[in-house]
Amino acid sequence: MAGSASTPKNLDLPPAMIEGVTSVADWVIVWPIALPMLGAAVLLMARKRPEWQAPFAFVILLATLVANFMLYMRVQAEGPLTMTMGNWLPPYGISLTADALSALFSLVSAFILLIVVLFVQSEVETRENKYGYHSLLLLLLTGVSGGFLTGDLFNLYVWFEVMLIASFGLLIIGGRKIQLDGAVKYGFLNFLATTFFLIAIGFLYGLVGTLNMADIALKAPQVESGAIYAVAALFFLAFAMKGAAFPLNAWLPASYHAPDPAVSAVFAGLLTKVGVYALVRTHLLLIPQSHAQLQLVMEVVAAFTLILAPLGAMAQTNARRALGFLVVGGIGAMLAGLAIGSPTGVFGLAAYAVNSMLVMTALYLVVGLVERMGGTSDIRKLGGLYRANSWLSILFIVLVFAVAGLPPFLGFWPKMILVQAGVEVGNFWLVAFILLNSILTSIAGTRLWAHIFWRDGREGANSEQINERIRPLTTRAKVWGLLPAGALVAFIVVAGLVPQPLFKAGATAAFAIYEPAEYVGSVFGSLSAAEE
């Protein structure tokens, strides 16, 4: 930085703008964020046309999925891809950086939202349509994809806020009392977590003077001050709260059962995973030296989350609250991968996250249909659904096996990798907790299945009598509800039987985290070449 302000003519500043052209093909990293945002804006303008909302949202989501797929293929083939906004050079401009991990998560998110938007057609009333249901869904995907694809820490905070506002809106659509109650718990704890995140960003900026993730990855390992560990601990607190890890998991089961089943499905699939993703990003890529310091905390948090979540699920009488605890249990498994911290551990984490996104979404969709048939989500009043709709019961039990990690279903493979990772580093007690979690989860899941489907009638003396409150699904619910949910379950089954793509995706994602040079190179490629 030669030259001073008093002699402007002799300024010898390095160039601040990118020189040369940016290929239109690089825009593939912008589309997954920009398309849903644009779609949300158009749907807000067309609020008086409820009949346009769903088809338009579907088209936008299809385009987003294609864009995400192209981005994923590109990242798989050529390594991390970066575009820095506004033609400024990084770290001055805000970078979007996609590596194999973020592109994978973003792709799965778009896929899930596409399925859910189909499912929504089985239930949304036009009144809710008018209040921007579809535009909020698109906005939520904008925030989630933005969070995954950004290469700037403050920008990540902004996407967390976008996500929070969109999810807040979705949570209270309908305005029932239980929804407001859930929204307060959800909103308060998430705002608190965001505040911790912001404080940590402030401290980190004070220590390294930059917010660009690649730049932090270069500079943070050189910081000698112990304050960097305080920053890392704050990041862990904030993102573990966002991811609903024990002991900060209370908000999740307290709020996810409140909104529409389709909305809970999106929340369960997407929201907590952004927190887990941010944990991986901050603790393994940005401040790698903090991992050893925080490892014990991570292990303890992971172990408690693994055990207490399925126990909580067993104690619930509300089906969707029980599922909320199962979501938390999955977070425990991912945290175990993070705590192990080896490439195999992150491999297991990434694969488990994909599994959890797909399976939890599908579970909430199926329970949404159960609620529609039984008129309640209280499992004491349900029962006899096997007789009424055996297809639904098959979908549910397959998903229970998948979430518990029984072979040959999808959940088995990530758990196997996590166990292998634990054995590799000799962390046997964490391995024991992962296995115990599988047993407890299968007990909790089959308990739900037995109560909802297996027994003939309601709880207590009536359990032998046929439950007469069950209404069969309408044709609309069958076409738009059962079919998308069934398709998602079919996808999960096939992905479990043919796990090679999942292995490949998870392994490359883990590899990307342990190759910071590639990540940094994709951001500063042109700059470092010029300096040398």
Add this chain to the structure above:
Amino acid sequence: MNTVIFRTVAPYLAALMVLFSVFVLLRGHNEPGGGFIGGLIAASAIAIYGIAAGVDEVRKALVFHPIAVAGLGVFLAAIAGFMSLFVEAPFLKGLWLFLELSDGSELALSTPMLFDIGVYLVVVGAISSIALALEEDEETR
């Protein structure tokens, strides 16, 4: 609040404030001002008019629902980013177009200005829709 003086003055005051908000919006690129603060001024104009004339009157005068206006704002801001697609530059690059007017002065059109207009509309839409909802609540009570 519902005095004759206020009800008489409010329409003129609101009109003046909206005019001023546009002025603040357009000077924002190089001087204090911009879309956010301009939007706030315009939204307060709408709120004042709503207190004086009633919410129904305001909704009629606005023609479009405030939330739709906010949607248009997001749309314009995104379009401002997409302009750079045509010059092979990254998303959101600032592009400028200088038009020579007949009296020799220059008119500068740019994508940052389009973005700022988008911000203006988002703020007007969001804040005035909150304000109108609150005022509506008061009226029905």
